[in-house]
Amino acid sequence: MQYPKVVSATAIDNHTLVVEFDNNEKRKYDVTPLLKKEMFAPLKNPAFFKAVRVEQGGYAVAWNNEIDISEYELWRHGQEMPSTRSKPENRSATHHNEAGGHR
Numbered sequence: 001m002q003y004p005k006v007v008s009a010t011a012i013d014n015h016t017l018v019v020e021f022d023n024n025e026k027r028k029y030d031v032t033p034l035l036k037k038e039m040f041a042p043l044k045n046p047a048f049f050k051a052v053r054v055e056q057g058g059y060a061v062a063w064n065n066e067i068d069i070s071e072y073e074l075w076r077h078g079q080e081m082p083s084t085r086s087k088p089e090n091r092s093a094t095h096h097n098e099a100g101g102h103r
Helices: 034-035 038-046 072-079 088-101
Strands: 005-012 017-023 024-032 060-062 069-071
Touching: 005 060, 017 072, 017 088, 024 072, 069 072
Parallel strands: none
Antiparallel strands: 005 017, 017 024, 060 069
């Protein structure tokens, strides 16, 4: 199975990322469990953690040449976030009903 690629990643606190994928879905990923591993220890530094970037091609997020997290890990273990898209057709329908009532 092919997993969606990462298009953006933002640190929303000292240990959580919001990752947007190329299928327009967003997932929240908590790195806390990874901090037990020595290679991820630098992520305990809030300033360093917030310097996250997307690797070319969207295959991972990274902080330097030694610390990265794959799109597979982010997708499979990230927490789905509810869509914040509004439905304009519902507003239009409401608007038309209101407008119709004023005639």
